[in-house]
Amino acid sequence: MIEQGELILIVEAADRLLAVRAVDVASVNEIDNVVPVPGGPDYIEGMGAQRSRALTVIDMRRAIGIAPQDAGKANDRSTGQQSDGRCLIVSRGDYHYALRPDRVLDVSPAFENSKPVPKGLGEAWARVSRGVVETATGSALLLDIDAILQGPERASTKIKAA
Amino acid sequence: MDDLLAEFVAETREMLAALGSELVVWEADPSDKERLDQIFRFAHTVKGSCGFFDFPRLEKLSHAAEEALDEVRRGTRYPNELMVSAILAVIDRISDYIDAIDSDTQLPGDGDDALIAALAADADDAEIAALQKSGFDSDDKLRTVSVQRSIRLPVTLLDRMMSGVSDLVLARNSLARSLRDQGGHLELDGPFERMSTILDDVRDAVTRMRMQRIGCLFAALPRMVRDLAQELGKQVMIDVEGEDVELDREMIETIRDPLTHLIRNAMDHGIETPAERRSVGKREIGTLRIQATQSGNQIYLTVHDDGRGLDEAKLASKAMAAGIVTEDELAGMSMEEKHSLIFSAGLSTADEITAVSGRGVGMDVVRANVEKIGGSVKIMSQRGSGTAIIMRLPLTLSIIDTLSVSNAGQRFAMPRSNVEEVILGSDEDLRFQELGGGRFIDFRGQRIPCLFLCDILGVPSEVPVAERTFIVARYTQYDCIAFAVDAVHDHEDAVIKPIAPALTSTGLYTGATLLDDGTPVLALDIASIGLRSGMLIGRKRISDEIEAEESSVDKDQGNHPSVMLFVGFDGGQRCLPMADLARIETIDAAQVERHGGVARAVIDGAMHRLAGLGPDDVPEGKLRLLRMNDAGQDAYYAIRAIIDVVESESEVSPGCDIAEISGYVIIGGKPVPMIDATQIMASVASAERKAEAER
Numbered sequence: 112m113i114e115q116g117e118l119i120l121i122v123e124a125a126d127r128l129l130a131v132r133a134v135d136v137a138s139v140n141e142i143d144n145v146v147p148v149p150g151g152p153d154y155i156e157g158m159g160a161q162r163s164r165a166l167t168v169i170d171m172r173r174a175i176g177i178a179p180q181d182a183g184k185a186n187d188r189s190t191g192q193q194s195d196g197r198c199l200i201v202s203r204g205d206y207h208y209a210l211r212p213d214r215v216l217d218v219s220p221a222f223e224n225s226k227p228v229p230k231g232l233g234e235a236w237a238r239v240s241r242g243v244v245e246t247a248t249g250s251a252l253l254l255d256i257d258a259i260l261q262g263p264e265r266a267s268t269k270i271k272a273a
Numbered sequence: 274m275d276d277l278l279a280e281f282v283a284e285t286r287e288m289l290a291a292l293g294s295e296l297v298v299w300e301a302d303p304s305d306k307e308r309l310d311q312i313f314r315f316a317h318t319v320k321g322s323c324g325f326f327d328f329p330r331l332e333k334l335s336h337a338a339e340e341a342l343d344e345v346r347r348g349t350r351y352p353n354e355l356m357v358s359a360i361l362a363v364i365d366r367i368s369d370y371i372d373a374i375d376s377d378t379q380l381p382g383d384g385d386d387a388l389i390a391a392l393a394a395d396a397d398d399a400e401i402a403a404l405q406k407s408g409f410d411s412d413d414k415l416r417t418v419s420v421q422r423s424i425r426l427p428v429t430l431l432d433r434m435m436s437g438v439s440d441l442v443l444a445r446n447s448l449a450r451s452l453r454d455q456g457g458h459l460e461l462d463g464p465f466e467r468m469s470t471i472l473d474d475v476r477d478a479v480t481r482m483r484m485q486r487i488g489c490l491f492a493a494l495p496r497m498v499r500d501l502a503q504e505l506g507k508q509v510m511i512d513v514e515g516e517d518v519e520l521d522r523e524m525i526e527t528i529r530d531p532l533t534h535l536i537r538n539a540m541d542h543g544i545e546t547p548a549e550r551r552s553v554g555k556r557e558i559g560t561l562r563i564q565a566t567q568s569g570n571q572i573y574l575t576v577h578d579d580g581r582g583l584d585e586a587k588l589a590s591k592a593m594a595a596g597i598v599t600e601d602e603l604a605g606m607s608m609e610e611k612h613s614l615i616f617s618a619g620l621s622t623a624d625e626i627t628a629v630s631g632r633g634v635g636m637d638v639v640r641a642n643v644e645k646i647g648g649s650v651k652i653m654s655q656r657g658s659g660t661a662i663i664m665r666l667p668l669t670l671s672i673i674d675t676l677s678v679s680n681a682g683q684r685f686a687m688p689r690s691n692v693e694e695v696i697l698g699s700d701e702d703l704r705f706q707e708l709g710g711g712r713f714i715d716f717r718g719q720r721i722p723c724l725f726l727c728d729i730l731g732v733p734s735e736v737p738v739a740e741r742t743f744i745v746a747r748y749t750q751y752d753c754i755a756f757a758v759d760a761v762h763d764h765e766d767a768v769i770k771p772i773a774p775a776l777t778s779t780g781l782y783t784g785a786t787l788l789d790d791g792t793p794v795l796a797l798d799i800a801s802i803g804l805r806s807g808m809l810i811g812r813k814r815i816s817d818e819i820e821a822e823e824s825s826v827d828k829d830q831g832n833h834p835s836v837m838l839f840v841g842f843d844g845g846q847r848c849l850p851m852a853d854l855a856r857i858e859t860i861d862a863a864q865v866e867r868h869g870g871v872a873r874a875v876i877d878g879a880m881h882r883l884a885g886l887g888p889d890d891v892p893e894g895k896l897r898l899l900r901m902n903d904a905g906q907d908a909y910y911a912i913r914a915i916i917d918v919v920e921s922e923s924e925v926s927p928g929c930d931i932a933e934i935s936g937y938v939i940i941g942g943k944p945v946p947m948i949d950a951t952q953i954m955a956s957v958a959s960a961e962r963k964a965e966a967e968r
Contacts, residue, residue: 146683146793149730150781158772158785158793165785165793167773205771262775 488516
């Protein structure tokens, strides 16, 4: 449901190109000072802050439900590149979140209307995808932000064991 | 309206409200002379103002009330329930007049004379009873006790001010730190302190703008319950807890009506008549327990009654009849789901729709109101035992006083409100103990259960236990828990910000605050942590204690007996061990016969001597009796009024040569004589035998 020309924010996680609508993101910021939340779910990295707001920092890989080491095949884009600490800041009412991808890449307009989710993505990816969109950087999977905020299925029933 | 008149209206309203509530409190302990004097002064002041402003009808009414109170003060008249009711009726009438004056409408018609007649010492019960029925809706009484001289403001303006002050406070804290670090600028200290004090004041006032103690809502409840109980012919004791929990004012207004409705429901449909309660083995006096607690960023408000509970079969059939559910749907429902049917619109399980409640529009409106503010309501009930309605309300947190603690190098914030004590591990009076699977600290003779923060969080601490700091948090009158932390650093005002539901659902945190350098500090959910630890004995309320005492076979109470505190016929306070109390009876004074200084009455078909009445005591109206029972022997002890069931604060100190008294216990800091049930029963028995022999 992205229309041609809409601005898309492109990020990378686990060697995949991922996209979110630019308007859904409040800002992109470096979030460094993250304190851990003992007893919290795995996919929540911890608490951060931005301009007197408390942010819940979410590790996108874990939130999607793919194991952190599962980077898939070695790929040019990811080799040796460090994350620059930038996160996507989104809000849901009183709650503010920082979504941390491996890297934030670019903002670009969609080349054409988005296409539906293809088959064969795997359960974890299918849960968080809403379609595929073509951008200057390449084909990117359009993400469902709420699905990411919710965390992987397991997290809702299991709190990280102390 | 005239400025002066407006003042009169406002002040008189305040006086009347105070009068009403003090009167009800005094009724429970008529021997409190100071309170009676205060009440009399209120009445006197009201009369004075009414006279000054030339309201002859008002003056007449208040004069009648004042006179009645004066008679009691001087001891020429015994207070009783009827008199108090009559005075309350007069207060209500004056209130109505004040409302009419305020709104510039016609003063209500006649009926004043009837009210004044009811105050006379020998008033007819019927007259008073009639007054109460024609009565003034208890609902309105709740409303007249409102804040005077107010103005309307858009809420957004208030919020802007509040967040401005919040930021000001944080800026001040940060400035304070910088000043400390810089050091040496002595000439800045004075002005800074001044600014700081003023800011604290402003912050206080601003917090009060939005937040209000829920106790303000609770204040009107004893009176409401009393009036309703009388109207319904039931005996109900109200138990209120959590008055200090603070809520947004707007929210308090929104739950006022639902709370009223729930209480009415509980008293009307839940709590049974004394006779019915007796027949199922319950105490005659029903208990209504209202409790407010804060957990995480929610407030829980519970209305609990120990009445007959929900009849889910009846509820289900009514719901089916009303077309709300089908038989198939019912078959698949759990007990709790069936109970929740009570929140459906258009449903009433009351056999008669009484004037008090039961029009079938109540419970669904309650739920709608609560959900409107983002809360939820749940019902839990057990047939025969009682019902609990639990309202969950979201909390808008503002600035909270917190203690900054740490574990394994990470800081956390603990709310300071419940903290009773902070004890260093090195304190000589502190001893740490591990007993069985539990941990405790022994501090100044008190053993307190202990939790380690490192265990709660699952992050090990490197600090040895003996070097930690113990923070004692109080939960209820009987429960506290000591939290062992690595260190306590600071106390500061913190703005607690909401955190993701995924984090609050762990039950560990209520929010997060930010330090000046932007580091987030998680705020611990002490309430939830304590509850889930299983170390709290539970809401050990007085009424729970009664249950425990009543079921104990052994009459030997041990150290601090649980007693029934009451007013004897001579007006003095006395008490009777709960273990000796079999039942409370009420009979008509007309049933009492006096011969030769001995009072007798026919109770349950047998003639009994009544103890507790002096040779000149002539009971009027209804007579309350405490029934004692031991090995087939009965004795009935006449009293004027029941005060409460309490736990004595001391052991029984014997040595009293007054007949009927076994000794004294300390209650409320004062010695109260304890009735010797054994002796009374023995003397009644021997007197009966003597009488038999003589016949």
